[in-house]
Each structure stands twice: as structure tokens, then as C-alpha cells.
Amino acid sequence: MSHTGTPSLKVKDLSVTYGEFQALKSLSLSVKKGELVGVIGPNGAGKTSFIKALCGRVGSTGQIFVAGQPLKRGQDRRRKIGLVPQDIGLYPQLTARENLDVIARLLGVKSDKRVQGIEQALEAVGLTSKGSSLIQDLSGGMKRRINVAAAIMHDPAIVIFDEPTAGVDIPARDELHRLARRQAELGKAVILVTHELKEAETLCDKILLLLDGQKLAFDSALSILSQQFGKTRNVILRFASSPSPETLEAMRSFKFERSDSDEVWIATTRLSEPAFMTGLIETLKDQTDTVREISIRRPGLTALMHHVEAEKGLIV
Missing domain, CATH: 3.40.50.300 (P-loop containing nucleotide triphosphate hydrolases)
Known part of the structure; x- marks a missing residue:
């Protein structure tokens, strides 16, 4: 305040x-x-x-x-x-x-x-x-x-x-x-x-x-x-254990990247792309025993810092 x-x-x-x-x-x-x-x-x-x-x-x-x-x-x-x-x-x-x-x-x-x-x-x-x-x-x-x-x-x-x-x-x-x-x-x-x-x-x-x-x-x-990310959102997949090669192959089209462990994977989408989540859930429907959580969040300051260090500046 x-x-x-x-x-x-x-x-x-x-x-x-x-x-x-x-x-x-x-x-x-x-x-x-x-x-x-x-x-x-x-x-x-x-x-x-x-x-x-x-x-x-x-x-x-x-x-x-x-x-x-x-x-x-x-x-x-x-x-x-x-x-x-x-x-x-x-x-x-x-x-x-x-x-x-x-x-x-x-x-x-x-x-x-x-x-x-x-x-x-x-x-x-x-x-x-x-x-x-x-x-x-x-x-x-x-x-x-x-x-x-x-x-x-x-x-x-x-x-x-x-x-x-x-x-x-x-x-x-x-x-x-x-x-x-x-x-x-x-x-x-x-x-x-x-x-x-x-x-x-x-x-x-x-x-x-x-x-x-x-x-x-x-x-x-x-x-x-x-201003930096607009409607871009991170989709976070958390697994109970390291995903199988079959699961990783199924995730490939969504461009997930490994986060800080084998159990956490992050991809990027936009709020204007509901097909992303629909397609992801359909793709992972046979993996419900291994998927612990699917969450969506706005990229934070950590994502901003990664971008700044990589690009030496801001998008806007």
C-alpha cells in the first residue's frame, strides 16, 4: 500500500x-x-x-x-x-x-x-x-x-x-x-x-x-x-514418476520441456487456444495413473528472467 x-x-x-x-x-x-x-x-x-x-x-x-x-x-x-x-x-x-x-x-x-x-x-x-x-x-x-x-x-x-x-x-x-x-x-x-x-x-x-x-x-x-507475455500461459504437467517413453512421445507434439525434475514438464500456449488443453487431455487419457496434476499459470518473473538473460531485452 x-x-x-x-x-x-x-x-x-x-x-x-x-x-x-x-x-x-x-x-x-x-x-x-x-x-x-x-x-x-x-x-x-x-x-x-x-x-x-x-x-x-x-x-x-x-x-x-x-x-x-x-x-x-x-x-x-x-x-x-x-x-x-x-x-x-x-x-x-x-x-x-x-x-x-x-x-x-x-x-x-x-x-x-x-x-x-x-x-x-x-x-x-x-x-x-x-x-x-x-x-x-x-x-x-x-x-x-x-x-x-x-x-x-x-x-x-x-x-x-x-x-x-x-x-x-x-x-x-x-x-x-x-x-x-x-x-x-x-x-x-x-x-x-x-x-x-x-x-x-x-x-x-x-x-x-x-x-x-x-x-x-x-x-x-x-x-x-x-505486457511481456500477454495471454501466453504455461501448462505444467506433474507426474507421479518419470514419464514413460510412450508418454514422452505422446507429449512431443505439445512441445513440453523438462523443468527442474523428470516429473515436471512445461509447455506454452495461449488463452485463445483451448484446443491445446482438449488435445492434451485426450492424449493423456490412458496415463491417468501417472499424471498427478495439470495446471495453467501466467509466466512469472522466473520465466521473464530466463527470457531477459537469453534475449538481452524484453519482447515489448
Whole structure:
């Protein structure tokens, strides 16, 4: 749910160059209060350069505005932008509260606001009861939640989650995504850099798709996918076990391709082609014992990324 008013983040013609190589090329966009934006793209697309430019960790050209105020070159941006890094940026032999206190002091948070900010942050990530625990004694998922607390305790306008779920288990990943959504609901502009495409599709209000340093798309996942694939749909066949050679031969005319296992096969059709499903069901009528499921779905961000990597661009 987005809010109206001055954008929390606005970038105009933002570019990052390393020697002769231009990693980010004239990127312009606006992120409103309460918006959660997923940043996706192949390796080398410019995602890291974009985040580093926002945080002032790399030289850039162009303009960056936070809550309508321009960020100046060399300005300390940590008070305005909270960063949740991919790595655990905490001292293992200090407690959670001690870590947050050290970070708050480095940020210049005044003493009268430090305690309140730390306690609110611990509560926000559901770890008030672990405030006195040493970081080294916490689980990996808890450490990442303390990472989030460190990024939000000084109440920044923008919170960046930079691939925070890399290498974590599914419950920890889901919790981090829930925290990102919660920050947006509290009115923050939230940026999530992620390779979790299925989750980004349902979690994010908008998707920023980068390729070779350029913005390919910036819109809701539904709008991007509708423009890209139109009425094209994926038909997914799930078998109880690997299909027999006879079944594979029967499927050949429908151009099914193996997915991530021998039991899952995917083909493409259009909503205007009902004969596809009629013919498929007729073809497989003698295989009902082995077919577990036939489903139809719109191609998602994973399919979009496969296309972008193969074609170096979009259809539209």
C-alpha cells in the first residue's frame, strides 16, 4: 500500500562508472512512502552499483533526493538510509543491545533517543527477549533480524535490504520478507535486492528490472508480466514418476520441456487456444495413473528472467 505526497526516494539520471565501464546508466525513478520495490536482474546488471550509489559508497553522477531533499556528494547518508547487508555486520562477542548501541553511537544518535530506538527496533524484529544474548549465541536467522534492527533503529526514510536472504533457510527467509513488508506498511520506502523471484512477485509493490546497467522495466509485477507475455500461459504437467517413453512421445507434439525434475514438464500456449488443453487431455487419457496434476499459470518473473538473460531485452 503506497502513500501520496513527496517521494521518499527519487533518482534522476543516476550513473556509475568504473574506469571505462559504465555499470549504471542514467537511471531515473521515484519510490513513494510505503512502497516495497524489488530490484532484480542477472549478475552484472547494476544492482550492487545502484545500492552503493544510494549509500554513497561509490562515485556517481546524477541526482538523489530523499524526502525531497537532495543528497550532496560526500554527505553521510546513514541517518537517512538504513542498510540491511547480505553479510552479518555485528560483533559476535557483544550482546544484541550492545551491538545496537555501538552502531547508534556511530550514527550519531543522541543518548536520549538511543535507548528508545534500540528497544523499538528489537520489538519490531521480535527479539526483545534476546536483547541481552551474545550475538555468537543466536541462530543465523536471529542474527539477520538483529541486522534489520540495526538498519531501522534510527528511523530512516528508506530501508534497503541487499540480498538479505542469501544462504538462509526458508523460515528465516520468510521472516525477513515479512519484516520488509512491515517496514513498508509503517511508511518507509523499502528496496529489496533479491534473487528470490517467486517471492518478489507476490511481495513487492513494484519491480525494478535492470540489465547491463539500464532500467528495462519499473512497474508492478502484474503489469510487467502482462505486457511481456500477454495471454501466453504455461501448462505444467506433474507426474507421479518419470514419464514413460510412450508418454514422452505422446507429449512431443505439445512441445513440453523438462523443468527442474523428470516429473515436471512445461509447455506454452495461449488463452485463445483451448484446443491445446482438449488435445492434451485426450492424449493423456490412458496415463491417468501417472499424471498427478495439470495446471495453467501466467509466466512469472522466473520465466521473464530466463527470457531477459537469453534475449538481452524484453519482447515489448
